[in-house]
Amino acid sequence: MNGMQLGKHAFVAAAVLGLALLPLLTGSFGVDLVTKIMIFAILALSLELLVGMTGLVCFGQSALFGLAGYAAVKLSPESDSASLWWLLPACMAVSGGYALFMGALSLRTKGVYFIMVTLAFAQMAYYVVHDTPLGGGTDGIYLYFKPTLAIGGWTIADLDKPLPFYYLVLLCLLGVFAKLALLARSRFGRALAGIHANEQRMRAAGFSTYPYKLAAFVVSGCIAGLAGFLFAVKDGFVNPELLSWHLSGSVLIMIILGGLGHLRGAVLGAFAFTLLQELFQSEAVFGPFAKHWHLGLGVTIIACVALLPNGLIGLPALVRQRLFGDSK
Template sequence: MTQNAGKFLFVALAFAALAVVPFVGGSFTVDLVTKIMIYAIFALSLELLVGGTGLVCFGQAAFFGIGAYATVLLTPSGAPASLWWLLPACIALAAGYALLVGALSLRTQGVYFIMVTLAFAQMAYYVVHDTPLGGGTDGIYLDDKPSLLPALLPALELRQPLVLYFFIWLCLGATFAALALLLRSRFGRALLGIKVNEQRLRAAGFSTYPYKLAAFTISGGIAGLAGSLFAIKDGFVNPELLSWHLSGAVLVMIILGGLGHLRGALLGAFAFALLQEFFKSEAVFGAFAKHWHLGLGLTIIVSVALLPNGLMSLGRLPAQWRERRERQARPAREVQP
């Protein structure tokens, strides 16, 4: 089996397993996996920047939160909004803010770029935290979930957990496929060149700024999609959706899964969320469950130490161990005088 065929098989089996979950799991499992799939879309948005372009953004939660708040604020009172204009509007607003942030922050590099993106994210956080626009610290509720196909298929409403689950499943699959095609295109090869050696591209007369700005804007739009889906699922938003804690969490997800791989973003999102639920379980840890951050942090440290390339490197461990045994069993060559 070729490497590309193996990658395709892994992704196909993963999405097939997700499609089976609602039919074998209970309501808690469906709700948890729905939330994780939203986080997976969010992780894919940051993977495009960090893993695909080499830009470490520490303000990704701002675009996620803008998508979530736009969903609530654009929904008319007393009537559900149509999903077919609401979702694109939320994506456009998040992408628009990403365009503004990227146009300014991409003029810096390294740690300065990280700090500028964090500063813009904190500005957006305080707008919804300290003004009536976002309801302050209390947040705001979504009056009604948007309608999907009210005229053609009234039974397919996002109020139903199963319908919402498969709609998010489709969004995750479409996002993954779109990014896979994007990274294989000429545009994606340009981003890879920027990640590997941007200075060499500039010396060759290649303008890198428009490519980085386009990648930053696309990443913000995808994060806005994830935020909008999160607001639809929970029916409630608060300023914590724009906090730096969430930006740090999604960065940990893609590092845990393995940078430079879209599959790694999926693995990292699921691993991070499942570990979080595991350490929060009072049935397993009892009173220690309230200190779940400690257990989660130690597990991530051990994982990164043992698997510096993330969970994606697990599949290569048997081959590496076999090569190591073969080298040890091979007789040492005599040194010629």
């Protein structure tokens, strides 16, 4: 293991340790904020699988995220808590099923047409929950009883309490990160990398690329469903904005800001984007200008993209190059 790989592993280990210890160092607001960021990081990782690893720019990720949130509420009993052991897989299956349907049709197109078709599927799901009684319309629907994590009669964790739920989300984030890291090193992951680099050459080499891309789409949908489920449990409420195309755009910005092609970049981008958003929305810092937080956030993101072409993940290499002339 060379020094660069050792540094990467040390960075990941330090980040995990910091997240594990954070509840001891901050109050309820900090725990709630970082819980939300980690959920968005899971969603960003799901899109990284498509964009960074496969080369598929998808604008339908919000639909996969939101449908799982709605499934969590609709499938939960109205008078008692559901078991996490069956509710979570069911919600992920809903998102995975819609991803299969969306991918089976949209993957027959390419380029900007693929982007527009995935956006159309997302908007279709959005208007179903927005304009029908199924999703409660613009008012949304509430999750009155959060699921329980229990074995037999023994409750492992009360998800209605912020701290146990925080550590559940952290475990999910670590699990998704590890799964995608292993996937990237597998034969399937190398096939996706080949498709990203040159799909025509992969076909010439004898690979049928469509099943690989569809499988990646479904796995991405299941991971987005996990994030949507956790978001619904966190807030106890879902509304059509979870399926809005604005969310898909925000997640795409996260992985670009962090650095495409890097799992660590997706997580870093989710933290950077959400913290920047919170900063520019703070009236204590920006006063009346906080009402125009989109302007400040947009200018900052443009500056980051212009100055850091490889994203935040490339900042250490850029600093080394400027200071020591080291291009490695």
